[in-house]
Amino acid sequence: xxxxxxxxxxxxxxxxxxxxxxxxxxxxxxxxxxxxxxxxxxxxxxxxxxxxxxxxxxxxxxxxxxxxxxxxxxxxxxxxxxxxxxxxxxxxxxxxxxxxxxxxxxxxxxxxxxxxxxxxxxxxxxxxxxxxxxxxxxxxxxxxxxxxxxxxxxxxxxxxxxxxxxxxxxxxxxxxxxxxxxxxxxxxxxxxxxxxxxxxxxxxxxxxxxxxxxx
Amino acid sequence: xxxxxxxxxxxxxxxxxxxxxxxxxxxxxxxxxxxxxxxxxxxxxxxxxxxxxxxxxxxxxxxxxxxxxxxxxxxxxxxxxxxxxxxxxxxxxxxxxxxxxxxxxxxxxxxxxxxxxxxxxxxxxxxxxxxxxxxxxxxxxxxxxxxxxxxxxxxxxxxxxxxxxxxxxxxxxxxxxxxxxxxxxxxxxxxxxxxxxxxxxxxxxxxxxxxxxxxxxxxxxxxxxxxxxxxxxxxxxxxxxxxxxxxxxxxxxxxxxxxxxxxxxx
Numbered sequence: 001x002x003x004x005x006x007x008x009x010x011x012x013x014x015x016x017x018x019x020x021x022x023x024x025x026x027x028x029x030x031x032x033x034x035x036x037x038x039x040x041x042x043x044x045x046x047x048x049x050x051x052x053x054x055x056x057x058x059x060x061x062x063x064x065x066x067x068x069x070x071x072x073x074x075x076x077x078x079x080x081x082x083x084x085x086x087x088x089x090x091x092x093x094x095x096x097x098x099x100x101x102x103x104x105x106x107x108x109x110x111x112x113x114x115x116x117x118x119x120x121x122x123x124x125x126x127x128x129x130x131x132x133x134x135x136x137x138x139x140x141x142x143x144x145x146x147x148x149x150x151x152x153x154x155x156x157x158x159x160x161x162x163x164x165x166x167x168x169x170x171x172x173x174x175x176x177x178x179x180x181x182x183x184x185x186x187x188x189x190x191x192x193x194x195x196x197x198x199x200x201x202x203x204x205x206x207x208x209x210x211x212x213x214x215x
Numbered sequence: 216x217x218x219x220x221x222x223x224x225x226x227x228x229x230x231x232x233x234x235x236x237x238x239x240x241x242x243x244x245x246x247x248x249x250x251x252x253x254x255x256x257x258x259x260x261x262x263x264x265x266x267x268x269x270x271x272x273x274x275x276x277x278x279x280x281x282x283x284x285x286x287x288x289x290x291x292x293x294x295x296x297x298x299x300x301x302x303x304x305x306x307x308x309x310x311x312x313x314x315x316x317x318x319x320x321x322x323x324x325x326x327x328x329x330x331x332x333x334x335x336x337x338x339x340x341x342x343x344x345x346x347x348x349x350x351x352x353x354x355x356x357x358x359x360x361x362x363x364x365x366x367x368x369x370x371x372x373x374x375x376x377x378x379x380x381x382x383x384x385x386x387x388x389x390x391x392x393x394x395x396x397x398x399x400x401x402x403x404x405x406x407x408x409x410x411x412x413x414x415x416x417x418x419x420x421x422x423x424x425x426x427x428x429x430x431x432x433x434x435x436x437x438x439x440x441x442x443x444x445x446x447x448x449x450x451x452x453x454x455x456x457x458x459x460x461x462x463x464x465x466x467x468x469x470x471x472x473x474x475x476x477x478x479x480x481x
């Protein structure tokens with residue numbers, strides 16, 4: 001039993017493009033709107049989701065043959081919620097500044113459909129190691145889109161990029177503003193995030209052959 | 216073992232609940248000292264920041280001991296009583312204050328016995344009030360720091376306002392929030408928002424308590440309204456947070472009016 005077969009590699013790379021949780025599976029849209037106003041929360045949330053998704057996948061996969069089918073969803077929810085609480089507690093103790101930034105959004109992880117979606121679709125029917133890889137792959141696909149959307153929204157909406165430990169970095173030079181350029185305040189509002197995601201989906205579908213549906 | 220049977224389901228659920236509760240409690244209890252320390256250091260750093268002292272997590276406590284020379288509490292009449300400002304929790308104080316404010320507002324519609332009842336309730340609430348005060352001594356002067364707390368759009372907002380020895384002019388301030396909208400109301404913790412407060416005055420020239428008013432910018436700005444001494448710009452798109460902050464300052468600082476006046480001889 002090889003540790004990293006080509007099938008396993010596909011588990012990691014598929015969610016990055018062909019099976020992207022946000023743009024193809026259309027899951028986790030809510031947080032894609034909420035945390036992408038600035039870049040840093042998007043980065044930190046992606047890492048938090050990675051931790052929760054990978055661990056939840058492994059735990060449910062290990063338990064998959066013991067869970068009574070009637071309380072299946074409840075068990076998944078308990079696992080997800082407990083992991084998120086643990087992540088939140090650890091952040092508050094060891095990375096206090098980061099936890100303050102995520103204060104509102106940590107709870108959002110529990111509601112993130114991607115996690116429940118992957119548990120139902122994959123972890124319940126697969127072994128722990130592939131489940132782990134699937135979790136990492138989907139979290140990476142999710143994080144990629146989140147960071148891209150946040151990058152666009154913050155750059156055009158505030159003219160800055162907020163990076164972890166670097167703080168707010170002004171990107172658009174003052175000269176542009178003096179010339180008459182103004183920040184696009186509209187893009188900071190949630191509906192624009194949805195439109196940005198829509199545009200990403202459009203670009204992705206046009207360029208990726210497998211996704212173009214036969215009409 | 217029948218994994219679909221009722222007894223199995225019940226036992227499984229019970230064990231899961233117990234295990235999860237145990238793990239979470241264990242984690243929470245063991246991490247609590249670290250978490251509380253983080254909150255304490257953050258509070259110290261905020262107090263220092265309100266008088267313009269920059270601190271790191273490592274040296275915050277030393278700087279606090281060095282610069283903060285006074286830490287006491289007052290009663291509603293402005294007299295010093297037993298207690299430490301640092302240990303005073305503001306949230307219950309704000310609750311008392313808002314209760315009294317509501318009763319005061321309703322006084323106009325009441326009469327006779329009801330009115331007397333409301334008045335005595337207000338007096339009772341007032342007697343329970345504790346007003347924390349910090350005093351700071353720096354090379355360029357002595358200052359007093361007042362903690363404030365109020366309601367934002369999504370949750371509590373709070374901060375520290377430092378005044379010069381005239382108990383009127385703002386020397387510095389910091390504001391914080393629990394969960395205001397990022398990029399909008401959450402910007403009350405940014406320097407560009409709190410810097411304009413420096414130099415503003417709480418009392419008018421005639422000695423009336425004005426507090427600080429937040430103005431919508433542009434045509435309705437503070438300068439245009441002729442209120443440069445007491446006005447700052449609100450946050451566009453963060454109207455409710457800005458209004459909450461304005462109310463917070465007015466409600467909290469007005470309770471210190473007797474103390475300020477007695478200290479400054481106004």
